[in-house]
Amino acid sequence: MSFPKYLECNLCGNQQPYEPFKPAACKKCDSQWLEARYDYDAFKRELLRGLPNRPSNMWRYQDILPLRDPASLDLYPAGGSPLWLSQRFARGLGHDSVYIKDERYGPTSSFKDRQAAGAVAAMLENGVREAVIASTGNAAVAYAAACARAGIKLWVFMTSLVPQEKLREAALFGAEVIRVSGNYDQTKQIASQFAQRRNLLLDRGASSIPAREAMKTIAYEIVEQLGWHAPDWYIQAVSGGLGPLGAYQGFKELKSMGLIDRIPKLAIIQTEGCAPMVNAFKAGKDVAEAVIPETSIIILSTGDPGKTYTYLWNLTQEFGGVMESVSDAEAFSAMRALAKSEGMAVEPATSVAFAGLEKLIHNGTIKADEKVVVNCTGHTFPVEKHVLGDQWAVDVHLSKDQSPAPREGLQAALENLDEKTTTVLLIDDNHDDALLVRRLLEGHKAYRVFHAKDGWEGLSMARQKLPDLIVSDLTMPGIDGFGLVEELKLDPRTKDIPVVVVSAKDITPEERGRLNGHIEGLYQKGSLPPRRFVDQVVQVIEEKSAE
Numbered sequence: 441m442s443f444p445k446y447l448e449c450n451l452c453g454n455q456q457p458y459e460p461f462k463p464a465a466c467k468k469c470d471s472q473w474l475e476a477r478y479d480y481d482a483f484k485r486e487l488l489r490g491l492p493n494r495p496s497n498m499w500r501y502q503d504i505l506p507l508r509d510p511a512s513l514d515l516y517p518a519g520g521s522p523l524w525l526s527q528r529f530a531r532g533l534g535h536d537s538v539y540i541k542d543e544r545y546g547p548t549s550s551f552k553d554r555q556a557a558g559a560v561a562a563m564l565e566n567g568v569r570e571a572v573i574a575s576t577g578n579a580a581v582a583y584a585a586a587c588a589r590a591g592i593k594l595w596v597f598m599t600s601l602v603p604q605e606k607l608r609e610a611a612l613f614g615a616e617v618i619r620v621s622g623n624y625d626q627t628k629q630i631a632s633q634f635a636q637r638r639n640l641l642l643d644r645g646a647s648s649i650p651a652r653e654a655m656k657t658i659a660y661e662i663v664e665q666l667g668w669h670a671p672d673w674y675i676q677a678v679s680g681g682l683g684p685l686g687a688y689q690g691f692k693e694l695k696s697m698g699l700i701d702r703i704p705k706l707a708i709i710q711t712e713g714c715a716p717m718v719n720a721f722k723a724g725k726d727v728a729e730a731v732i733p734e735t736s737i738i739i740l741s742t743g744d745p746g747k748t749y750t751y752l753w754n755l756t757q758e759f760g761g762v763m764e765s766v767s768d769a770e771a772f773s774a775m776r777a778l779a780k781s782e783g784m785a786v787e788p789a790t791s792v793a794f795a796g797l798e799k800l801i802h803n804g805t806i807k808a809d810e811k812v813v814v815n816c817t818g819h820t821f822p823v824e825k826h827v828l829g830d831q832w833a834v835d836v837h838l839s840k841d842q843s844p845a846p847r848e849g850l851q852a853a854l855e856n857l858d859e860k861t862t863t864v865l866l867i868d869d870n871h872d873d874a875l876l877v878r879r880l881l882e883g884h885k886a887y888r889v890f891h892a893k894d895g896w897e898g899l900s901m902a903r904q905k906l907p908d909l910i911v912s913d914l915t916m917p918g919i920d921g922f923g924l925v926e927e928l929k930l931d932p933r934t935k936d937i938p939v940v941v942v943s944a945k946d947i948t949p950e951e952r953g954r955l956n957g958h959i960e961g962l963y964q965k966g967s968l969p970p971r972r973f974v975d976q977v978v979q980v981i982e983e984k985s986a987e
Contacts (some may be wrong), residue, residue: 544818
């Protein structure tokens with residue numbers, strides 16, 4: 441079991457307690473560059489012993505993660521990915537010491553599985569049951585899978601420019617997908633406002649200590665796989681920059697423990713259509729100016745990297761390194777070359793890193809005798825379009841030209857989103873009755889309405905969707921309405937969801953007693969015209985929303 445002893449400000453050295461999910465800011469100088477500190481002496485002893493009886497995944501290094509006992513949480517293990525020596529791709533460039541850290545071996549085939557595992561483990565340890573994330577693709581999918589395993593409801597905000605396969609993949613894992621017709625920075629803006637309005641946890645990416653710390657396990661694995669030696673170069677394509685920021689925390693810790701004799705030089709690669717970090721680096725600036733993304737590789741389309749760039753710039757100044765951009769065409773060429781030479785199918789974001797490697801070798805930045813590790817960040821083969829229905833995403837429209845959303849436009853979008861993300865679960869084995877109520881509800885407002893055909897399916901959907909209201913028939917095969925209500929109230933995830941019960945038969949005083957205090961309303965089928973019944977259901981929704 442482990443937990444940070446304290447957080448230390450990288451600028452002024454101030455030390456302060458670690459508080460999970462509190463935005464990490466120095467209480468002395470307001471810097472956001474705080475790093476977690478652990479009992480490194482104890483961990484070094486374990487490393488020197490060979491980490492006996494440790495799993496071959498990221499929990500192998502749980503002593504230096506901000507978690508108390510992650511291995512006990514029964515999450516899908518991330519990390520433990522192989523490190524391959526390039527056999528043909530690098531040699532074709534005149535280099536014979538390039539290693540590929542193959543992150544395609546995670547639960548969702550992306551290095552973001554590490555981030556998700558660390559963040560979701562922290563959520564579980566701190567009782568978080570609902571969260572929000574904005575993503576350009578891989579992080580959303582990784583978080584959706586991890587949250588599905590953990591029983592946490594996840595709201596995923598992604599720009600509509602993200603390939604539909606990525607959006608559908610997140611929806612397949614049960615996440616509530618909000619598709620924003622704007623750029624990624626606008627998407628982050630509306631996700632943040634949505635989380636504030638609903639008082640939900642917003643995952644803050646590079647600013648999240650659990651998410652950032654999880655990424656340093658990449659460095660620990662690389663060094664261990666190289667026989668406790670550091671490479672000369674670490675290369676990664678970036679969008680927001682969380683991956684290398686976390687990895688270099690790992691390299692620094694290993695160096696401070698005396699386990700490696702140097703920290704590798706850092707190569708940050710971006711696509712030319714969205715290269716704010718590269719632009720600032722080549723101009724000698726420590727602050728990046730935001731750009732409007734113009735690239736077909738949408739997963740790398742963070743136009744404003746914020747303070748993360750400054751942190752990465754500092755790393756290159758301290759340990760050496762470079763930031764370089766490549767064209768989309770160069771990236772796709774590298775993708776094909778890697779597949780043909782190494783038998784590796786990678787996503788476009790990964791191929792950007794390999795195109796960057798090619799460029800840095802050709803211009804002499806990387807020398808022939810230097811040992812290089814390239815992060816192969818991911819590969820996904822989407823099949824979700826074959827198994828999902830139509831109602832898997834909510835659309836939010838901000839701007840047609842990708843320019844920043846005006847304040848009034850954002851407010852209108854949020855109000856519209858509140859309506860569109862109000863979900864109602866109908867549980868009724870009578871398809872015609874359910875269809876009538878569904879049509880009336882959807883005609884009243886832009887509610888999302890889901891239908892379960894029996895009590896067991898309804899219980900499962902309630903736990904997955906965490907709807908705003910449940911309307912259930914009382915007499916159904918399997919588990920009836922009475923058992924359903926009791927199960928809902930016993931589960932901490934669903935106990936506060938309002939339930940309206942509808943019955944086709946007369947209810948005895950004893951049966952009313954079983955339901956009393958657990959439901960918002962009880963209606964006899966046929967006692968009210970359908971429209972009036974729906975009006976009363978809507979009233980319950982609005983009253984609960986106002987609380």
